Amino acid sequence: MADFRSLEVFYWVATLSSFRRASEQVNTTQPAVSQRIAALEHEYGTLFERRSRDVALTERGRVLLGFAERFLALQSEMIAALDETGRTTGTLRLGVSETIVHLWLSRFIERMRAEHPGIGVDITVDISPNMQAALVANELDLAFLVGPITVPSLVNRPLFQAPVAWIAAPGLVPDEEPLSLGALMRHPLVTYPRNTSPYVELRDLVLRANLLPSQIHTSASLATIVKMGIERLGICVIPPDVVRDELSSGVLRVLPVEQALSDLTFTATHAKRSEGHFVVDAARIAEEVARDWAAAR
Structure with missing residues (x-):
């Protein structure tokens, strides 16, 4: 008969499609995981199809997964009920x-x-x-x-x-309405790091329009991006929500533009x-x- 630990191990192998990653999840060794799965398969039949890089559930495995989820949910409920405070630590x-x-x-x-x-x-x-x-x-x-x-x-x-917007210090950009993408590109831009969606969208806009911005500065620190905007080092491409105080005080402003940006x-x-x-x-x-x-x- 399968015990809770074996069902937990089986659940994580099924969820992560990997013996190695399941062993990390349940804080044990990969051979220990393999041993528990082998014992389950001896009792219930083949539960996984072994592939070159991962494993996939068989029909029997899918049936067992449904029961494993119910057993583990019941275990969590039992632990909470027996805990003197009713709280987890x-x-x-x-x-x-x-x-x-x-x-x-x-x-x-x-x-x-x-x-x-x-x-x-x-x-x-x-x-x-x-x-x-x-x-x-x-x-x-x-x-x-x-x-x-x-x-x-x-x-x-x-x-x-x-929402993401083009944000700058007053006076940095002429008061044209609305500003074209070309007008924006005449100024340095400041945004999130290169492997983030705002930067990727900005890069694609530039490539499609065949424009060359004067500079694109990136930072993983939002506070740094905002400070660069306040100090007139470029146009920030960030959500207005994070600079509400600066917008209210007039230190920064949302620029009126032709080119809208995607929400995060x-x-x-x-x-x-x-x-x-x-x-x-x-x-x-x-x-x-x-x-x-x-x-x-």
Whole structure:
């Protein structure tokens, strides 16, 4: 009869399609994972098709996965019910886009502290491509990033959309309305790093229009981008939401332009887990906090 540990190992092999990555997820060795899967297959028949780089569930495997998910969800419910406080303890390894740091991260931390007082939050601020890699490598439990991420082992929960605009200090750009792309390209541009969606869109616009900007500066620090804009070092290509105070005070202004930019879509993304897991609940809390923030902005 399969025990909870074997079902947990099976669940992660099925979810990640890899014995190696499953061993990292459950903090054991790859031979130990193989041994548990072999024992399950001895009892229930072939559960996986072995391929050159990964594994795929057989029909029997798909049936067992449904039961494994139910067993693991029941286990989480049992642990919560037997816990004297009804709370989980541990650490949430959280990756966050700096845009969200400037918007509503503090509200999320307050909600986590209220609903999960036993969970500490270890925050890493990074760009979305790096956080995606960290999620896949099991170096992060949850990330608030530009998504959704189309990886089978990951779950995406929608957070909000942030418009992106051309923003500059008053007087840097002539008061033409609306400004053409060519007029914008006569000034240095300041935006997110090269492997992010705002930079890629900006680069593609330039290539399609056969234009050559005077310079494109990039930074992983949103605070640095904003400071460069205030100091008239270029036109910032960022969401206006992160510079509301500067826009209200007149230190920066949103430029009237012909060329609109795509919104940034943010998601709370994590590896597939059973319902009731604190990471799943943290994603739910983030969705609620983001929705309340968006309604009030």
